[in-house]
Amino acid sequence: MKSIKTLEELAKEAKEYKALGKKIGLCHGSYDVLHAGHIEHFTEAKKICDILYVTITADKYILKHGKPVLSSERRAKHLLHLSCVEGVAIVNDYSAVPAIEAVKPDFYIKGKEYENLNQDATKKIYKEKDTVEKNGGALYFTSDKIVFSSTKIQAEQGVGPYIPLDLNISLEEVRDALAKMRTLKVAVLGELITDRWTSVEQTGVSSKALCPAVHTTLSVNQVGGSGAVARHIANFVKEIRLFSNRSSEKIPKNIAFEPIDDGKFIITRYWVPSESKRLFEKKDITIKEMKKSYIKKIERYKPDILIIADFGNGLISYPLAKEIIDYLSGKLSIGIMVQANSSNFGFNRLDKYSNADLYVFDEREANLLLGHISTNVDDLLMKCSEKLQFRKNKKKIYITRGRHGASLLFGSKSKHKILNVPNLVRSTIDTIGCGDAFYSLACLCHAANISPKLSLKLANMAGAVCTQWLCNENSITPQHLLDVAKVVE
Incomplete structure (x- = not known):
């Protein structure tokens, strides 16, 4: 029975198949949610190789929008049910580079929309192409006669963050x-702000004043403002050049x-993550006027x-x-x-x-x-x-x-x-x-x-x-x- 593998296990298995003269193919993506376009893509990919592996991006590395609809494990299990897929692994990275380095496929297979490399807005395809070629493989593009969008399917099913409206806009x-x-x-010119998010847990109300009593659990800084x-x-x-105060x-x-003032602007927000509730915020500002x-x-x-x-x-x-x-x-x-x-x-x-x-x-x-x-x-x-x-x-x-x-x-x-x-x-x-x-x-x-x-x-x-x-x-x-x-x- 097929099971989710680690990259190391996938690499070992691929090496054994290669020793037997088998051609290895690799597909990579988030596949959230799996649809007919993906299956058509995998079916065509299998035609050019003997063994097809699929790797998926782990939840925390998906940058599309918010939290994935399906977890890494569920997405991987769905892929294991496809007869054309030999093995599946989860990649803890933003790109497929670690998977390519491990498996060293003969073919790294992408959809037709990546055929013009310049149209990959993330530019990850360039690193992936270099990595597969460095390891003796080649980049291959499927014809993708059936095209679907996971993001659009999520929206139409009411599970994604966006409303499926017709804005008359083309890709x-x-x-x-x-x-x-x-x-x-x-x-860019303007004040640079340090947004400091301090997570707290409420322990009750102060016995000496009508104010919440809390203890700090975590503090995270973000670059805000300009x-x-x-x-x-x-x-x-x-x-791009940023003309601003220091951060x-x-x-x-x-x-x-381009630092134009040594002053700083820090906003500290105290909030309760479990309730998505902000208690209060304070501001520390030492900015002076730009010369x-x-x-x-x-x-x-x-x-x-x-x-x-x-x-x-x-x-x-x-x-x-x-x-x-x-x-x-x-x-x-x-x-x-x-x-x-x-x-x-x-x-x-x-x-x-x-x-x-x-x-x-x-x-x-x-x-x-x-x-x-x-x-x-x-x-x-x-x-x-x-x-x-x-x-x-x-x-x-x-x-x-x-x-x-x-x-x-x-x-x-x-x-x-x-x-x-x-x-x-x-x-x-x-x-x-x-x-x-x-x-x-x-x-x-x-x-x-x-x-x-x-x-x-x-x-x-x-x-x-x-x-x-x-x-x-x-x-x-x-x-x-x-x-x-x-x-x-």
């Missing part, structure tokens, strides 16, 4: 947009970091777009914001996100910046700008556009509306349009950072000259993906967008 246009983004050079925006963007572009955390190597000389330094960098993520905690004052726009307007494309939060509520408004190319804000920030509350999205967009000035009479204003989706106003004063997209998320883990992800993709689409309609959809998809993890523990990748596109195409 091809998403891939084309991603290809354009890969040529960009981007600058750092989160930069992390998202770095996965899509050719080059308690290491900046990823794919981001060129004006950095404005010219940003200009000399010559980015395709300057993305300003202003969290209103001292790095950019109102007068400095005006100087940035006055000096760089017309020289660079400029995107603006001005966050209203507990540290600056009512004092960090959108009119801090005018004459930019693009703005992203939520309904609360729009109402703060206008000085009154309105729930009519068209009214909000029109009145905000009147408040803000735009270069060459052009405007591009996005408003995010949580469970109500998002909207975009674009065009000139005399001729403009408003587009709307619905909420894509069925279940949410956390919403912190979703606006940052939305803003990041909106700016990249603007810099890459993507159509307004597709720009709104891609930005909305990025925000949806971000709801599937806690705060800034992950960053958006091109593969995330392709996965959601399969659900809403």
Whole structure:
């Protein structure tokens, strides 16, 4: 009877088969959930080899979205029932490289969608190709006459995080947009935040004061603020430079970091993981205002777009914001996100910046700008556009509306349009950072000259993906967008 094997056991078995002159094939993926397209793929793969092994990605290494529908063990057991599959192993890695190194297959077999290596948004296929060829094997692509999407099947069955809506979007246009983004050079300016999540367990209520008594179980730091925006963007572009204050955390190597202040911004959130409940948070801020000389330094960098993520905690004052726009307007494309939060509520408004190319804000920030509350999205967009000035009479204003989706106003004063997209998320883990992800993709689409309609959809998809993890523990990748596109195409 077939059983789940370790990579070592699979390697030993493959070596014995090779000694008998057998050709070994290897397929690798998550296969969550197994469907007819996978079975067609395995059946064709078996035709070019004598022995077919399948390895799967372990749960914690799946980056698509949130928690897999089926555990590693269940996915592996399903594969064992296929007569064309000789053996199955679980790989504790993001790629198939450890499996290829162990099994040393004659053929590493992928689906037709990987035939153009550039279309693999994760770029793992390049390492896998090098590894199989280094070990004397070859990369082979099946024809995949039957094509299904596990992500879409999950959505249609009501078990995935996304709602299967028809947004009239194709994988091809998403891939084309991603290809354009890969040529960009981007600058990000704003406060870098260290998000410190301190897990606690409640032991009761203090006997001397009406406050919860807790003990700490774990503390984890994440790169947030402008750092989160930069992390998202770095996965899509050719080059990125972050102009910000210093961080308690290491900046990823794919981001060129330009420290413009020695101050730090740390938000410590105390929460109870078992109940997904936050008790309270505290902020430690030592940031000082950026020196004006950095404005010219940003200009000399010559980015395709300057993305300003202003969290209103001292790095950019109102007068400095005006100087940035006055000096760089017309020289660079400029995107603006001005966050209203507990540290600056009512004092960090959108009119801090005018004459930019693009703005992203939520309904609360729009109402703060206008000085009154309105729930009519068209009214909000029109009145905000009147408040803000735009270069060459052009405007591009996005408003995010949580469970109500998002909207975009674009065009000139005399001729403009408003587009709307619905909420894509069925279940949410956390919403912190979703606006940052939305803003990041909106700016990249603007810099890459993507159509307004597709720009709104891609930005909305990025925000949806971000709801599937806690705060800034992950960053958006091109593969995330392709996965959601399969659900809403």
